[in-house]
Structure formats: structure tokens, C-alpha cells
Amino acid sequence: MIEKKKLLLAEDDDLLASLLHFRLEKGGYEVQLSKDGREVKEHLDQQMPDIIVSDIMMPYFSGMELVDYVRNELKSSIPIIIISSAGNEENVLIAFEMGANDFISKPVSPSELMVRVARELNKV
Amino acid sequence: MYLCKTLVTNKAIKLEASIDPRIPKIMVGDPSKLTQVLLNLLGNAIKFVEKGSIRLSIERKSSKGKIHFLKFSISDTGIGISDEHLEHIFDSFKQAEHSTFAKYGGSGLGLSIVKRIIENLGGSITVTSKLGEGTTFKFVIPFERGNIENLTVKKADEPGLEKKKQAVKGLKVLVFEDNLLNQRLIEQQLKSWSCKPHITDNALNGLSILENKKIDIVLMDLKMPGMSGFEVTERIRKSKNKKVNQIPIVAISADFSTKDKEQCVENGINEFILKPYSTGELLSILVKSTKPMKTTSSVASKKIKPTAGENNKNSEVDFTTILEDCMGELILLEELVVLYKQNALEFIGAVRMHLNNNDLEAVAFAAHKIKSGLAMLKTDGLYTIVEQIQNTSKNDGDKKHLEFLYTCFLQEYPLVEQLIDEKMKALKKNL
Structure with a gap:
């Protein structure tokens, strides 16, 4: 049996989080949902996922800080996909510079996210 | 600077800026990065200063041919930072422990990233601080002197x-x-x-x-x-x-x-x-x-069968996309609808409170938060109102207009909720 890929989903918006959680689990991922930056950090310190999907704007820990933390503190190169919203384009560029792999804009199409996640994981 | 002034409206803070006249008018650099850095440092200062002043000064430190080294310093008369904290101030994630950040969420860059951006631009940053007296950040970035001829005027276009x-x-x-x-x-x-x-x-x-x-x-x-x-x-x-x-x-x-x-x-x-x-x-x-007009005449009208209650005016609810996203799972959709309603009620309460307190930053944040849900259920009417609330509170902060928009939301929301309920009922019936 193939082991499920572990995906850390960092999203503080309940609606979007529920929807994405559902879809990603259906798609065969083991999803760990974090609703704020503290939880994200706790999860990361406990266990490294195979891929991270994170909103750019989050309480306690922005998506940019998350990328910075993973790349420079944890020294990990796991794929990170950033969820951005209108008005945050500048920050997305920074996130990319810090080492994010891909981004998807709100409103997020779950199907599109699934494709992007699969693509990033195939690259590894 | 203008942006920062909007942040200090209800605090007894003086914002001052002085710019060295020897600095050439046109410099080649990365304006967006510089803005990010300045906004972050100034924003932090504003958060930590209750009264007193915040000073931004820019001077020419030295120059080598076309290259000018500009020294930026941002001083505040805030609470200051203790020595032990000062040591780690540029470390990753130290920001997040600050309870102050809990208020609006870490949409800021964090000082570790500020430092990295400055270093990427070929500069460096230092900080000095005394508890109870204030903090000063100083950074130097090299800029190249530019020509008026190769100055391309690019308007800061809003996205979209x-x-x-x-x-x-x-x-x-x-x-x-x-x-x-x-x-x-x-x-x-x-x-x-x-x-x-x-x-x-x-x-x-x-x-x-x-x-x-x-x-x-x-x-x-x-x-x-x-x-x-x-x-x-x-x-x-x-x-x-x-x-x-x-x-x-x-x-x-x-x-x-x-x-x-x-x-x-x-x-x-x-x-x-x-x-x-x-x-x-x-x-x-x-x-x-x-x-x-355009969509109804082409694809949409052919795909979606008109339902009985479709004689709405402004309010519109379109569940096609979300139902597809939910892969037809009505239970999930129901859950989302419950969350949607909760968010809307929270929004109504929060905005009322923040408007009363004149806390426009919080109004903008509340608007930002609810937008994603409004977009997911394709309640475009409400979305447009909220988008305007967000923009108005972020930009000019016209209170009267905000009250008007808020009233629009209050009037529109019950209609939308009713439409959602009707639609959910119809969906369940068809099962």
C-alpha cells in the first residue's frame, strides 16, 4: 500500500478551510489543518509534512514568515503553495523570493489546487 | 507617509519626516521593496508608541560616482525594547510571540524579512533601543543616480x-x-x-x-x-x-x-x-x-434551469460552482452555509463596533476576512459592497460613505440569506 502524502493546510478562513480540507482528503492526502500561525509552527516542529498549502494572511504568522521559517530555520525544501487574495500581489512576490514554489489566487478553485499540489509533489 | 498618517488618527502621535536636500531627485532602486520596508518599520513604531513622536529621516551618507548610499532612520518614543529582546529582534518568528500581533494577525513582514530584503538590496540594518525611551532603526541602502530621460512613468495600477x-x-x-x-x-x-x-x-x-x-x-x-x-x-x-x-x-x-x-x-x-x-x-x-447581461444571454441561461423564485433584483445566489467544488456533497455545502451565515453575523457586529470606535483598520480587516466566503457562494452583490467597505476604510476613510455602505449590507444580507435558504431547500428536494 502506498503511504498517503502528508499535507499541511494553513488557512484561517473557516469556509475555505472546510472546503479545501474535504477536497484534499478526498484526493487521498493526509491533511493537517492549522487555523493560525502558532498551530502551523507547532505542527511543523512536530512533523514535517510532504507539502504545505498556506494562506498569505494569517493570524500570528504570515505566509511570508512561514516560507522564511521553513526555508531558513528548518532548512527544508518541501514544496510550499501560497494562497493569495487581491491586494496582496506584492507579498506574493516576496513569498516567491523567500522560496515559495507556487501560488493560487482567491477565490480558490479546489480542483485547480488539487492539480497544483499534485504537480508540485511530482516534481520532488 | 500619508498611509501612515491614517494609522495614527486616534493616537497622540506626531509623525515627522525630513529628507536631506542633497539627495538627487531621481534615484534608481526598488521602490516597492523600499516601501515595504518603510511601511513595516513605521507601522511597527506606530503600534508600539502610545504618545510622542515618530521620526523618519533620510540623509545621504556617502557617494561613490553614481552610487549614493542613503541612510534611513526611524526613531520613536515608544516603549522601547529590552537588551535581551534586542539581541533576537531580527531572528525569525520572534515577532509572532508579541501579543500585540495577535490583534490583527501577522500580515506584516516580520523584522527578519525586513532585514533580508535590505540585505538583498545590498544594504544593512541596525537597531538601538532603550526601555521606556524609544527605539531607532537605521538602515543604509545604495541607490544609483537616475536620469530624467529614462524615467518611465508607471502608474501604480490597482490589481485587476x-x-x-x-x-x-x-x-x-x-x-x-x-x-x-x-x-x-x-x-x-x-x-x-x-x-x-x-x-x-x-x-x-x-x-x-x-x-x-x-x-x-x-x-x-x-x-x-x-x-x-x-x-x-x-x-x-x-x-x-x-x-x-x-x-x-x-x-x-x-x-x-x-x-x-x-x-x-x-x-x-x-x-x-x-x-x-x-x-x-x-x-x-x-x-x-x-x-x-452578457452572461445570461450566452452560456449561463442555457445551463441553469430557471427556478421558481428567480425574480430577484440585485441579490443573486449561484450555487453551481460551489456545488461542483463540494463534489455534490450536500452535507458539506450545508456546513459551509452555516459558516457563511456565522461569518456574516460576526461581520455585521464587528463592523458596527469598529465604526463606533473609529477603528477603520479593523473595519478593513473584517471586510477582508469575510470576502473569501462571500466569493465562494458567489453572492456578488454583498461582495461588491464589502469590497467597497474595505477600500474606503483603507483609503480615504470617508465615514459617511462607510455608514452608507454598511446600511447597504444590512439591507441586502437578509435578502441573500433568504435566497440561500430557498436554494438549499430546492436542492434537498431534488435529492
């Missing part, structure tokens, strides 16, 4: 602006407006977006244009001499010509009372826009008002 402009290109707009100056202004504006404006100050003349020419949308000043905008609208809606009686009408007025708004809806006016409006608002409303 091009798309919107594209959407209204060639739009045939009939404008009822009696004020000459306003006529000019709006004509110019519309032409700059490649729309085709027809301007008239005469109701009868306008009506005859409508019957004889192909017009996509009507902009109507409500207060016109002779026939009022409401009367003209009534005539348009009563026209036997199907193309004329279904045309989108946007009312323009300097003041909308609740009664006016009710009359707008009764009369069949689709949207209203308050004077003075920004060009961005006008553009958005043009895009919004013309969109449904």
Missing part, C-alpha cells in the same frame, strides 16, 4: 484594473446629466476607457437615443431639471422595446436617503453610485452592471 478596462471597452453608455462640468468629466473618463458615451441633459432626447441607438448601459443623474431621474427610469422600464426596458440603469446622486434607495429599487434602477465617486468606483460599477 486592466481587466476591468478591457471589460468595458466599447461599451455604449448613455449619460443623463445636466451639469456641464460633470458632463465633460464623465465623457472624458468614459472615453479614456474606450467606451462610447452619449451625453444628454434632456430626458426626451435621451429616451429617443435609447429607442434608436444600441446602448448597453444608462448612467442617470437623479436630480435633473424637468423630468427627474426616477420618471425617466419609469419611462425606460415601460418601453415596449425589449432591448430598452431591460437595460441596466445606474443612478448617480450626491445624496441617497433610504427613501431614495427604496425608490430606486422600486423603479427598477439596478445600482446607485454616490457623488463624488472615484473613477475606480465608476469603473467597477460599469463592469458589474454589464456583466450579468
Whole structure:
């Protein structure tokens, strides 16, 4: 049996989080949902996922800080996909510079996210 | 600096800036990065200073040929930082422990990233601080002296602006407006977006244009001499010509009372826009008002079977996408709807409170938070209102306009909720 890929989903918006959680689990991922930056950090310190999907704007820990933390503190190169919203384009560029792999804009199409996640994981 | 001033409105803080006159007027650098860095440091200062002052000074430290080293310093008279904290201030994640950040969430960069950006630009940053006295950040970044000739003026376009402009290109707009100056202004504006404006100050003349020419949308000043905008609208809606009686009408007025708004809806006016409006608002409303026309005539109407309660005016709920996203799982959709309603109620409560407290930053944040859910259920009417609330509270902070938008949301929301409930019922029945 193939082991499920572990995906850390960092999203503080309940609606979007529920929807994405559902879809990603259906798609065969083991999803760990974090609703704020503290939880994200706790999860990361406990266990490294195979891929991270994170909103750019989050309480306690922005998506940019998350990328910075993973790349420079944890020294990990796991794929990170950033969820951005209108008005945050500048920050997305920074996130990319810090080492994010891909981004998807709100409103997020779950199907599109699934494709992007699969693509990033195939690259590894 | 202007942006920062908006952040300190209810604090006893003085914001000062001084710029070395020896600095050349035109410098080549990365303005967006510099803005990020400055906004972050100034923003932090504002958060930690209760009273006193924040000073930004920029001076030329040294120069080597074309390269000028500019020294930026940001000092505040805030609470200061203890030595042990100071040591780790640029370390990753130290920011997050600050309880202050819990208030709005870490949308900021964090000092570790500020430092990295500065270093990427070839600069360096230092900090000194004394508890109880204040903090000073100093950083130096090299800039190249620029020429006026190779200065390309690039407007800071708002995201999606091009798309919107594209959407209204060639739009045939009939404008009822009696004020000459306003006529000019709006004509110019519309032409700059490649729309085709027809301007008239005469109701009868306008009506005859409508019957004889192909017009996509009507902009109507409500207060016109002779026939009022409401009367003209009534005539348009009563026209036997199907193309004329279904045309989108946007009312323009300097003041909308609740009664006016009710009359707008009764009369069949689709949207209203308050004077003075920004060009961005006008553009958005043009895009919004013309969109449904295009889609209903093509694909959408063929796909979706009309349901019984589909005689709505402004409010629209479209579950096609979300149901697809939920892979037809009604239980999940129900859960999302519950969350949606909770969010809306929270939003209504939060915005009321923040408006009373004059905390516009919090209003903008609340608006940002609810947007994603509104977009997911495709409740576009509410989305547009919230987007305007967000923009207004972020930009000019016009309190009166915010109250107006908030009232719009309050009036619109129950209608949308009812539509959602009806739709959910219908979906369940079909199972």
C-alpha cells in the first residue's frame, strides 16, 4: 500500500478551510489543518509534512514568515503553495523570493489546487 | 507617509519626516521593496508608541560616482525594547510571540524579512533601543543616480484594473446629466476607457437615443431639471422595446436617503453610485452592471434551469460552482452555509463596533476576512459592497460613505440569506 502524502493546510478562513480540507482528503492526502500561525509552527516542529498549502494572511504568522521559517530555520525544501487574495500581489512576490514554489489566487478553485499540489509533489 | 498618517488618527502621535536636500531627485532602486520596508518599520513604531513622536529621516551618507548610499532612520518614543529582546529582534518568528500581533494577525513582514530584503538590496540594518525611551532603526541602502530621460512613468495600477478596462471597452453608455462640468468629466473618463458615451441633459432626447441607438448601459443623474431621474427610469422600464426596458440603469446622486434607495429599487434602477465617486468606483460599477447581461444571454441561461423564485433584483445566489467544488456533497455545502451565515453575523457586529470606535483598520480587516466566503457562494452583490467597505476604510476613510455602505449590507444580507435558504431547500428536494 502506498503511504498517503502528508499535507499541511494553513488557512484561517473557516469556509475555505472546510472546503479545501474535504477536497484534499478526498484526493487521498493526509491533511493537517492549522487555523493560525502558532498551530502551523507547532505542527511543523512536530512533523514535517510532504507539502504545505498556506494562506498569505494569517493570524500570528504570515505566509511570508512561514516560507522564511521553513526555508531558513528548518532548512527544508518541501514544496510550499501560497494562497493569495487581491491586494496582496506584492507579498506574493516576496513569498516567491523567500522560496515559495507556487501560488493560487482567491477565490480558490479546489480542483485547480488539487492539480497544483499534485504537480508540485511530482516534481520532488 | 500619508498611509501612515491614517494609522495614527486616534493616537497622540506626531509623525515627522525630513529628507536631506542633497539627495538627487531621481534615484534608481526598488521602490516597492523600499516601501515595504518603510511601511513595516513605521507601522511597527506606530503600534508600539502610545504618545510622542515618530521620526523618519533620510540623509545621504556617502557617494561613490553614481552610487549614493542613503541612510534611513526611524526613531520613536515608544516603549522601547529590552537588551535581551534586542539581541533576537531580527531572528525569525520572534515577532509572532508579541501579543500585540495577535490583534490583527501577522500580515506584516516580520523584522527578519525586513532585514533580508535590505540585505538583498545590498544594504544593512541596525537597531538601538532603550526601555521606556524609544527605539531607532537605521538602515543604509545604495541607490544609483537616475536620469530624467529614462524615467518611465508607471502608474501604480490597482490589481485587476486592466481587466476591468478591457471589460468595458466599447461599451455604449448613455449619460443623463445636466451639469456641464460633470458632463465633460464623465465623457472624458468614459472615453479614456474606450467606451462610447452619449451625453444628454434632456430626458426626451435621451429616451429617443435609447429607442434608436444600441446602448448597453444608462448612467442617470437623479436630480435633473424637468423630468427627474426616477420618471425617466419609469419611462425606460415601460418601453415596449425589449432591448430598452431591460437595460441596466445606474443612478448617480450626491445624496441617497433610504427613501431614495427604496425608490430606486422600486423603479427598477439596478445600482446607485454616490457623488463624488472615484473613477475606480465608476469603473467597477460599469463592469458589474454589464456583466450579468452578457452572461445570461450566452452560456449561463442555457445551463441553469430557471427556478421558481428567480425574480430577484440585485441579490443573486449561484450555487453551481460551489456545488461542483463540494463534489455534490450536500452535507458539506450545508456546513459551509452555516459558516457563511456565522461569518456574516460576526461581520455585521464587528463592523458596527469598529465604526463606533473609529477603528477603520479593523473595519478593513473584517471586510477582508469575510470576502473569501462571500466569493465562494458567489453572492456578488454583498461582495461588491464589502469590497467597497474595505477600500474606503483603507483609503480615504470617508465615514459617511462607510455608514452608507454598511446600511447597504444590512439591507441586502437578509435578502441573500433568504435566497440561500430557498436554494438549499430546492436542492434537498431534488435529492
